Amino acid sequence: MAEYSSSHNDAAENERYMLSMTDPLGILSSVHKVVERSAHVKINPAPIDHLSQLWLQDNAPARQSAASLWDERYHFSDGTARTVNWLLVLDALNFCFWAEKGQDRWTIEYQGQTLNGYWAEAAALKRAVEEELPLWDANYLSTISEATVAHIFRGTGTIPLFEQRVQHAREVGRVLLERYAGQFTQAIAQSGRNAIQLVLLLERYFPSFRDVAIYRGSAVRFLKRAQITIADISGSFHGKGWGAITNQDQLTIFADYKLPQVLRDYNVLEYQTELAQRVDNQELIPAGSEEEVEIRACTIWACELLRRALQQQGRRVTAAEIDMRLWLLGQQSDAMHPYHRTRTIYY
Numbered sequence: 001m002a003e004y005s006s007s008h009n010d011a012a013e014n015e016r017y018m019l020s021m022t023d024p025l026g027i028l029s030s031v032h033k034v035v036e037r038s039a040h041v042k043i044n045p046a047p048i049d050h051l052s053q054l055w056l057q058d059n060a061p062a063r064q065s066a067a068s069l070w071d072e073r074y075h076f077s078d079g080t081a082r083t084v085n086w087l088l089v090l091d092a093l094n095f096c097f098w099a100e101k102g103q104d105r106w107t108i109e110y111q112g113q114t115l116n117g118y119w120a121e122a123a124a125l126k127r128a129v130e131e132e133l134p135l136w137d138a139n140y141l142s143t144i145s146e147a148t149v150a151h152i153f154r155g156t157g158t159i160p161l162f163e164q165r166v167q168h169a170r171e172v173g174r175v176l177l178e179r180y181a182g183q184f185t186q187a188i189a190q191s192g193r194n195a196i197q198l199v200l201l202l203e204r205y206f207p208s209f210r211d212v213a214i215y216r217g218s219a220v221r222f223l224k225r226a227q228i229t230i231a232d233i234s235g236s237f238h239g240k241g242w243g244a245i246t247n248q249d250q251l252t253i254f255a256d257y258k259l260p261q262v263l264r265d266y267n268v269l270e271y272q273t274e275l276a277q278r279v280d281n282q283e284l285i286p287a288g289s290e291e292e293v294e295i296r297a298c299t300i301w302a303c304e305l306l307r308r309a310l311q312q313q314g315r316r317v318t319a320a321e322i323d324m325r326l327w328l329l330g331q332q333s334d335a336m337h338p339y340h341r342t343r344t345i346y347y
């Protein structure tokens with residue numbers, strides 16, 4: 001199956017050394033176990049080398065980091081603690097924007113644009129603040145009503161998993177009040193402005209961020225929304241002030257539904273025939289199924305192999321930079337095979 005295993009000792013030794021040194025969240029080691037056993041998804045090494053060569057030739061975008069790309073059009077950003085709380089709400093609700101097969105996606109109108117997906121979510125939350133709804137206020141969040149959340153996301157169609165979004169907003173408010181005097185900036189301070197400590201804090205105290213699956217009896221750690229929250233805070237503040245968070249190079253890519261789609265388009269990921277047919281037919285892949293966990297685990301591991309291939313060619317990039325580049329490719333993915341459909345609150 002996966003060809004990542006080495007053909008001689010020192011490569012394996014090097015691999016174990018690399019794994020132990022750069023995996024403080026226990027994500028790489030847990031997805032590595034899935035990759036070894038994966039029965040429905042394969043990682044192809046040759047396309048990884050091809051992709052690293054492509055990116056080495058093309059200088060500019062590889063330098064892109066979240067900070068340089070932060071988009072103020074659709075993100076609320078006032079440079080204060082209010083923005084930090086707003087970003088936590090943004091990423092507590094940052095999941096599952098696609099419609100049932102044959103249905104149109106939920107969309108909103110904002111500043112004369114029709115938006116869908118992640119951008120619709122971000123703009124809807126920015127529009128709410130512009131309409132004087134204090135989405136950065138923990139008290140307000142902790143008791144927010146269904147009617148208010150429906151108003152916030154008003155548009156054409158309904159945002160999927162609406163109930164869960166109400167629950168997540170209330171949970172953010174409640175935990176902020178219980179533990180951080182209503183300010184996520186206090187959590188940043190308490191974590192010593194360390195990305196790893198902050199991800200573990202989100203996993204421990206904010207249940208909706210606890211993105212951990214079970215695969216053949218073992219825990220598999222993804223922590224996608226917890227990790228992207230840190231990247232988004234850092235990006236929004238351009239790496240300064242509340243965005244000056246260390247150890248971001250130890251984050252993994254964020255295992256959403258777009259990255260697997262892009263990696264499959266490059267043939268980095270290959271789906272076993274039956275899974276390929278189900279995904280291409282836009283059938284639901286159950287949350288927590290072996291297929292879903294293998295898709296996400298192989299996505300993370302393939303990006304780690306890509307990061308190492310680039311590093312071996314002298315190009316040091318972080319997983320977050322690889323993530324950003326792949327995700328932006330996924331924003332123009334109409335000609336690609338469909339992304340996998342898993343109804344989940346985790347991505």
Ligand SMILES: Nc1nc2c(c(CN[C@H]3C=C[C@H](O)[C@@H]3O)cn2[C@@H]2O[C@H](COP(=O)(O)O)[C@@H](O)[C@H]2O)c(=O)[nH]1
Pocket residue numbers: 066069070071094095096097098116117118119228231232235253254255256257258259323324327330331347
């Ligand atoms: N891996 C990864 N997944 C990401 C993002 C983002 C947006 N973030 C950046 C945007 C501007 C700032 O620079 C932020 O950093 C959203 N998503 C996920 O994608 C899916 C939505 O896709 P579509 O249906 O096409 O809108 C959904 O699972 C959502 O959770 C990312 O950056 N990486």
